[in-house]
Amino acid sequence: MLFEPITVGALTLPHRVVMAPMTRSRSAQPGDVPRALNATYYAQRASAALILSEATQVDPRGKGYAYTPGMYSDAQVEGWRGVTDAVHEAGGLIAAQLWHVGRMSHVDFHDGAPPVSSSALAGPGKVWLGGDQPFVPTSTPRALRTEEIPDVVATFGRAARQAKAAGFDGVELHGANGYLVQQFLSDAVNRRDDAYGGSVQNRIRFAVEVLTAMCEVWAPDRVGMRVSPGLGVNGCDESDPVPLYSALCDAVNDLGIAYLDVVEFYGPPKHKPESPNDVQRMIRERFEGRYLANGGYDLNSAERALSRGDADAIVFGKPFISNPDLPRRLREAAPIAKWDKATFYGGEEAGYTDYPCLE
Numbered sequence: 001m002l003f004e005p006i007t008v009g010a011l012t013l014p015h016r017v018v019m020a021p022m023t024r025s026r027s028a029q030p031g032d033v034p035r036a037l038n039a040t041y042y043a044q045r046a047s048a049a050l051i052l053s054e055a056t057q058v059d060p061r062g063k064g065y066a067y068t069p070g071m072y073s074d075a076q077v078e079g080w081r082g083v084t085d086a087v088h089e090a091g092g093l094i095a096a097q098l099w100h101v102g103r104m105s106h107v108d109f110h111d112g113a114p115p116v117s118s119s120a121l122a123g124p125g126k127v128w129l130g131g132d133q134p135f136v137p138t139s140t141p142r143a144l145r146t147e148e149i150p151d152v153v154a155t156f157g158r159a160a161r162q163a164k165a166a167g168f169d170g171v172e173l174h175g176a177n178g179y180l181v182q183q184f185l186s187d188a189v190n191r192r193d194d195a196y197g198g199s200v201q202n203r204i205r206f207a208v209e210v211l212t213a214m215c216e217v218w219a220p221d222r223v224g225m226r227v228s229p230g231l232g233v234n235g236c237d238e239s240d241p242v243p244l245y246s247a248l249c250d251a252v253n254d255l256g257i258a259y260l261d262v263v264e265f266y267g268p269p270k271h272k273p274e275s276p277n278d279v280q281r282m283i284r285e286r287f288e289g290r291y292l293a294n295g296g297y298d299l300n301s302a303e304r305a306l307s308r309g310d311a312d313a314i315v316f317g318k319p320f321i322s323n324p325d326l327p328r329r330l331r332e333a334a335p336i337a338k339w340d341k342a343t344f345y346g347g348e349e350a351g352y353t354d355y356p357c358l359e
């Protein structure tokens with residue numbers, strides 16, 4: 001089934017091997033601008049059914065890692081235009097993943113000011129300041145004031161508009177992996193007592209407002225959202241994933257977005273659970289758009305998930321780093337080249353555009 005076509009909202013995909021959003025920290029500096037090398041990388045992977053771009057900050061305040069690209073300046077739009085043109089010329093489709101890291105950041109990215117979050121609780125993870133500097137602990141954030149939230153929501157609307165100007169085929173909200181959107185969803189992190197904290201309806205409010213802003217720019221059938229329910233990444237534990245994501249499913253059904261990109265698992269294929277867990281099963285049943293499944297999939301588990309009806313398409317991450325022609329390799333059951341973690345973030349061609357295709 002991996003090689004049967006499918007529609008995802010307005011997009012017709014020729015098969016179901018989707019490329020995951022992956023930060024590679026190789027934008028041009030200063031300015032966090034996509035460049036020709038990035039266009040080459042994405043065009044090499046245009047045989048994906050759909051490429052989800054690396055996470056792209058909607059605003060300078062949404063940045064947390066060195067050399068990640070943005071979607072707010074004219075130069076960035078022009079840089080992204082080079083990427084989308086290259087992907088389209090190679091016959092592919094590409095959606096932009098829109099990102100605000102919230103507390104997963106450092107004062108050095110913000111002229112000494114603290115990053116922002118739902119609450120003033122520091123995250124457990126580390127961020128990269130760039131160059132030879134090591135990964136450093138995140139800075140303690142300050143809680144966004146209620147009256148500031150509409151401005152943050154508006155940055156997503158503006159970035160969605162910029163993504164349209166840059167020629168993308170759609171936009172994906174990064175609501176996963178412990179970044180700002182999930183810092184509102186998570187009851188471990190969100191300690192607010194205003195309309196954005198407490199009940200599940202309040203905790204989904206920020207996500208829904210952001211998606212609404214994105215759907216004012218793009219038809220909802222070109223909007224998706226990434227979630228990582230219950231995984232607790234970057235300290236965003238959720239004590240109640242089923243009711244929380246049930247409420248989110250209902251809200252995004254009302255908006256009519258095209259898909260949810262569900263991170264189900266982090267780890268190697270051999271440790272991946274065979275069956276979906278409760279929250280994943282609930283999303284599959286309740287959400288009316290397409291279910292794109294991600295996390296530790298290989299050819300066999302992908303085919304099994306599709307044939308059982310657990311997913312509509314499979315999102316592959318690391319295998320796409322080291323196999324630019326991954327769909328062909330899966331179709332031919334050819335060997336999958338191993339990726340080199342040392343070149344995931346930063347640098348030039350090595351470990352980025354120099355992985356070969358099959359002869």
Ligand SMILES: Cc1cc2nc3c(=O)[nH]c(=O)nc-3n(C[C@H](O)[C@H](O)[C@H](O)COP(=O)(O)O)c2cc1C
Nearest residue numbers: 020021022023054055263295296297316317318344
């Ligand atoms: C180098 C690297 C960068 C990543 N960057 C992002 C990102 O920008 N946005 C995101 O949602 N997930 C990101 N992820 C997570 C992947 O999209 C994916 O969820 C993860 O790799 C699990 O899928 P896999 O087992 O197929 O690799 C990243 C993963 C890696 C390895």
